[in-house]
Amino acid sequence: xxxxxxxxxxxxxxxxxxxxxxxSSQSGHNTVSxxxxxxxxxxxxxxxxxxxxxxxxxxxxxxxxxLQFPNYSSELNVNALELDDSALYLCASSRPLGGxxxxxxxxxxxxxxxx
Amino acid sequence: SQQGEEDPQAxxxxxxxNATMNxxxxxxxxxxxxxxxxxxxxxxHLILIRSNEREKHSGRLRVTLxxxxxxxxxxxxxxxxxxxxxxxxxxxxxxxxxxxIFGTGTRLQVFP
Numbered sequence: 001x002x003x004x005x006x007x008x009x010x011x012x013x014x015x016x017x018x019x020x021x022x023x024s025s026q027s028g029h030n031t032v033s034x035x036x037x038x039x040x041x042x043x044x045x046x047x048x049x050x051x052x053x054x055x056x057x058x059x060x061x062x063x064x065x066x067l068q069f070p071n072y073s074s075e076l077n078v079n080a081l082e083l084d085d086s087a088l089y090l091c092a093s094s095r096p097l098g099g100x101x102x103x104x105x106x107x108x109x110x111x112x113x114x115x
Numbered sequence: 116s117q118q119g120e121e122d123p124q125a126x127x128x129x130x131x132x133n134a135t136m137n138x139x140x141x142x143x144x145x146x147x148x149x150x151x152x153x154x155x156x157x158x159x160h161l162i163l164i165r166s167n168e169r170e171k172h173s174g175r176l177r178v179t180l181x182x183x184x185x186x187x188x189x190x191x192x193x194x195x196x197x198x199x200x201x202x203x204x205x206x207x208x209x210x211x212x213x214x215x216i217f218g219t220g221t222r223l224q225v226f227p
Binding site for chain 2: 004031033035039041042043044045048050055056058088090092097099100101102103104105106107108109111
């Protein structure tokens with residue numbers, strides 16, 4: 001059973017650019033959530049995808065968008081990058097409603113630095 | 116926004132001692148979960164307690180939940196150097212059970 005894998009592990013982008021982060025969910029998990037973790041803070045919920053549809057969104061602007069594919073993998077896209085977007089981006093997967101019953105499986109994250 | 120506040124922010128103990136971390140939250144919850152994070156890497160799920168449960172055990176971990184006080188505690192018994200990490204509580208809300216709201220975390224340092 002494979003866990004959640006994220007790519008790339010590190011990324012440096014320039015302010016104003018666009019970035020795409022990728023996540024492969026754990027086998028058997030069809031729900032994917034994305035979190036942003038600023039340095040020294042707890043993760044903050046960005047959005048969740050279930051059956052290729054957005055299923056809940058946190059307090060993030062529309063320049064944060066996502067996709068989920070038929071194989072349940074997911075992408076997080078961020079347009080018009082700002083310096084404050086520098087953070088660790090975490091992907092988490094679960095079975096449907098499994099997160100509230102059994103918890104989530106997190107990937108190791110993508111460290112994004114915006115300069 | 117952060118739902119939970121954790122206390123203490125940092126904790127240093129010797130191997131073999133017990134470590135207790137506390138978490139307070141603001142709104143009604145469906146469940147509360149604890150996660151560990153090593154050196155800014157991914158989170159590892161430790162334990163989940165539902166709102167109708169008061170105590171739960173898993174190996175050296177003991178979690179309590181007091182919904183009247185909107186608080187939870189995580190006890191790690193007989194700590195090991197490998198327990199050194201940041202620990203986060205996260206709540207699943209009644210209104211939105213699939214979204215976790217994390218606390219600010221406790222940094223635990225266990226000295227050999």
